[in-house]
Amino acid sequence: MTGETNGYVYILEVSDIDLPVCKIGMTTRDPTSRCDEINKSSTGDFIWAVSHSIFVSDCKKLERLIHDKLSPLRQKRREFFNLRADDAYKAVMSIFESQDEIKIIIESESKSLSIINPDHKVKNNQRYLSRHGSAEYAEILQSFCEILGVKGRAFGQLNKPFFGMSDGNEGVQWNISVCTQKNNIRMGVNLEGKKYKDWPIAKLIKSELAAPGLLSIMQELDSKDEISMAFYRDAWQVTSRPEIREKYIGGREFNLNELTHGEWKRILNEALNCLDKERDYKRRNMQDVTIVNKNGSVLVRTMPVSPHLTIWSPLIINDNIDGSIRNKFNQLIHIHRWMMQLS
Structure with missing residues (x-):
């Protein structure tokens, strides 16, 4: 594994009002920093906060799987989905557990990486x-x-x-x-x-x-x-x-x-x-x-x-x-x- 696709799949929730809307995306950097960037460049729709994130061996592929599976709930041409962040997290974990190729990665305090088997x-x-x-x-x-x-x-x-x-x-x-x-x-x-x-x-x-x-x-x-x-x-x-x-x-x-x-x-x-x-x-x-x-x-x-x-x-x-x-x-x-x- 080269590490080029290691990264986070994140779920953002609307922080200032209670809405059944979330944003699901990926980043190879810190999800909080990515969320701050989104808020600064936003058109003013929502103020986002990180609700969930998982660090995996192929964040790009996992994001594609998620967007494909949740496409009926996706807003047109956007990474917004019409469901709450907690329910999106359950859906993401269900999608993740239905495949064997992508693995969760644990980041230790020393920032070294270790691959774990999601079935363990x-x-x-x-x-x-x-x-x-x-x-x-x-x-x-x-x-x-x-x-x-x-x-x-x-x-x-x-x-x-x-x-x-x-x-x-x-x-x-x-x-x-x-x-x-x-x-x-x-x-x-x-x-x-x-x-x-x-x-x-x-x-x-x-x-x-x-x-x-x-x-x-x-x-x-x-x-x-x-x-x-x-x-x-x-x-x-x-x-x-x-x-x-x-x-x-x-x-x-x-x-x-x-x-x-x-x-x-x-x-x-x-x-x-x-x-x-x-x-x-x-x-x-x-x-x-x-x-x-x-x-x-x-x-x-x-x-x-x-x-x-x-x-x-x-x-x-x-x-x-x-x-x-x-x-x-x-x-x-x-x-x-x-x-x-x-x-």
């Missing part, structure tokens, strides 16, 4: 976690993936409310997330309102309405007062999910120990209403939601929505990281089995 879960996770600049969190999330025996799929970013890893499964997922604002860690089980294999979220909701089982499962749980549940309402804007006031189905998060049969049934019915009854609940429904922008302004729009269930427990790390994570898996294993069986 430990080094791949270290690459992702080093981007967040926290060795402590890196070890915890790496242990989560190693115990499960998965490469893991990253979500979120450090300058957002949370970031973490899921097991990457389509459907029911184990996940671990770090809340940077509150400096706490959660482990949980998650099922999003997506098609996956025949809309598993719809199967779970209808099964629970017909024969509620979650509250019975609670009796098998240790420390059930530590376990919380939230049914979220996801509003969809192309592939992104803007922040909305109505995000909590049922109005809030619930501790499993306080959840009653009546409340659970009410939450389930509200969640089912986020799916299209005319399509046997196998499609998103349309609802009025209130979008909350970064500047505090609000906008009421009719948008596609879907329900999103997550059940979690706080992860307290003692002397043994692996032991603490294994104990949390054991605490939540009955929730995971219940969610898998119904969905």
